[in-house]
Amino acid sequence: EAQVTQNPRYLITVTGKKLTVTCSQNMNHEYMSWYRQDPGLGLRQIYYSMNVEVTDKGDVPEGYKVSRKEKRNFPLILESPSPNQTSLYFCASSQGVNNEQFFGPGTRLTVL
Amino acid sequence: GENVEQHPSTLSVQEGDSAVIKCTYSDSASNYFPWYKQELGKGPQLIIDIRSNVGEKKDQRIAVTLNKTAKHFSLHITETQPEDSAVYFCAAPGTDRGSTLGRLYFGRGTQLTVWP
Numbered sequence: 001e002a003q004v005t006q007n008p009r010y011l012i013t014v015t016g017k018k019l020t021v022t023c024s025q026n027m028n029h030e031y032m033s034w035y036r037q038d039p040g041l042g043l044r045q046i047y048y049s050m051n052v053e054v055t056d057k058g059d060v061p062e063g064y065k066v067s068r069k070e071k072r073n074f075p076l077i078l079e080s081p082s083p084n085q086t087s088l089y090f091c092a093s094s095q096g097v098n099n100e101q102f103f104g105p106g107t108r109l110t111v112l
Numbered sequence: 113g114e115n116v117e118q119h120p121s122t123l124s125v126q127e128g129d130s131a132v133i134k135c136t137y138s139d140s141a142s143n144y145f146p147w148y149k150q151e152l153g154k155g156p157q158l159i160i161d162i163r164s165n166v167g168e169k170k171d172q173r174i175a176v177t178l179n180k181t182a183k184h185f186s187l188h189i190t191e192t193q194p195e196d197s198a199v200y201f202c203a204a205p206g207t208d209r210g211s212t213l214g215r216l217y218f219g220r221g222t223q224l225t226v227w228p
Contacts, residue, residue, distance in 0.1 A: 004155075033216065042118075042201060042220035043156070050214050058215055059113070090155050097205045097216055098144040098163075103155030 002027045006091050006104035013081060014112050021076045021107050023091030031094045032074040033058070033101070034066065036087040043090065048097075049074055081111040113212040114139045116204050118219025125192050126227055133222045135202035136184040141209040145178060145185045150199045150221075159200075160187070192226045199223050 004025045013019055025032065033048040035058075045058030049068040063085055065077040074093075078085060088108050092101040115138040125131050137145075143164035148156035162169045162176045162185065169176050175188040189196055202219040206212025 031214075035218075040121075040220060043203075043218040045216055045218075048214055048216070056214055059217075092155075097214055100146065100158045100161065101148075101156075101216070103157070106155055 002102070004091055004093055004102050004104035006089075006107050008107060009105060010108050012110045012112065015082055016080050019078050019081060019109075021078075021089060021091075021109070023074045023076065023104060024072050025074075025093040025102070026072065027093060027102065028071065029093035029095055029102070030071070031096050031099070032068065033092050034064070034074070034076045035090045035092065036060065037090060037106075038087050046076070046089075050097075081109075083111050085109065086111045113210055113215065114142060114204050114206050114217040116202060116217045116219045118202050118222060120222060121220065122223045122225075124225045124227065127192060127194060129192055131187075131189045131192055131196070131224055131226075133187045133200055133202070133224070134184060135186070135204075135219050136182075137204040137217075138183065139204070139207050139210045139212075140180075140183060141207035142204045143207075144205055145176070146203050147176060147187045148201045148203065148218075150201065152198075156201055189224075192224075194226050194228050197224055197226045 034046040035043040047066040049055045091104040146161035150156040178185040206215035
C-alpha cells in the first residue's frame with residue numbers, strides 16, 4: 001500500500017531534550033516536506049527536500065533540522081525543543097511541488 | 113514569497129445546499145492550485161486541483177474555478193452531504209519569479225459543517 005508513515009504519532013517531552021520524528025514514504029517520490037499545523041494558522045511549511053541531499057527552508061524553519069540521506073526517509077530533528085514547538089506535525093511526499101502531496105497521519109508533539 | 117488567503121474560516125450549510133470557499137494568491141507566476149480535505153484526526157487529502165492552463169475543473173459534486181487575472185480560485189461543492197464536513201485547505205506553490213521555487217503555501221483553512 002502506497003503510504004507515508006510517521007513515528008511517533010504522539011510525543012510528550014520536556015524543554016531541551018533532543019528528539020527526532022521519522023518520516024518514510026514507499027512511493028519513490030522525489031519531493032518531501034514537513035509542515036506544522038496550529039489552530040487558526042493552517043499548515044506552514046518547515047523544510048522541504050526536492051531530492052536526496054537537497055534540503056531547503058520553508059516558512060518556519062527556526063529550531064528545526066532535517067536530512068535527506070535516502071530517497072524514502074526525511075526525519076525532522078528538534079535539537080532543543082521549546083514549548084512554542086508544541087504542535088501537530090505532518091510529513092508529506094510527492095513527485096514534485098506541483099503534484100499531489102501525500103500526507104502522513106501526523107505527529108502530535110507537546111513540549112513542557 | 114507567495115501569500116495565500118482563504119475565506120471564510122467557517123462555513124455552515126444545510127444538507128443539499130452548495131458551499132463555496134475562495135482563495136487568493138499573490139504570485140502571478142503560480143501555476144498549480146490544489147484543494148485538500150482534512151477529516152478529524154487525519155492528514156489532509158487532495159480532492160481536486162487545477163493548473164493554470166484551464167479555468168474550471170469538475171469531479172462529480174466538486175469543482176474548482178480559476179481566475180488568473182484576479183489571482184483567485186474557488187472550491188465549489190454542490191449537493192452537500194454530512195460527510196463533506198471537514199476542514200478544507202487551498203494551496204499555491206512558490207515560483208522562480210518569487211525566489212520561492214519548491215515551497216508550498218497553504219491557506220488557513222475553512223471548517224465546513226453540513227447540517228442534516
